[in-house]
């Protein structure tokens with residue numbers, strides 16, 4: 001019988017507005033890099049906006065969340081609020097001194113540092129690509145008896161987490 005995978009390392013859910021402005025795209029870039037580096041897992045904000053029940057439920061249940069908005073319009077935050085998802089770990093990039101339209105040096109590093117400094121945000125270690133049992137069906141990754149974890153990240157790079165295979 002398989003032990004539960006990654007029960008203590010549920011990755012932080014990262015939601016990015018991914019808007020069309022420079023700052024909006026920077027939210028997505030930061031989310032992708034943070035996911036690749038093991039500090040969380042990029043999740044589908046659009047699916048929550050579309051009210052897909054599995055995605056909304058996952059967002060409601062996840063213990064750790066970061067919401068990245070490019071500017072004070074705060075679209076990602078509003079999407080979550082309108083879907084009834086409690087917003088946690090909200091960052092607005094323009095409030096970090098980042099220009100909405102004009103690229104600046106070190107912007108990406110500034111965003112990543114701000115995310116990583118949020119209190120209580122991240123589980124340690126790389127994210128487990130086989131999620132806990134309740135989310136396996138939604139994510140459709142990995143057979144249920146495989147409890148971990150030597151697969152590629154979202155950009156195809158091999159990753160290994162601390163979980164064990166049966």
Ligand code: SF4
Nearest residue numbers: 017019024070071075
């Ligand atoms: S929060 Fe700002 S940057 Fe992001 S989608 Fe909304 S208007 Fe665009």
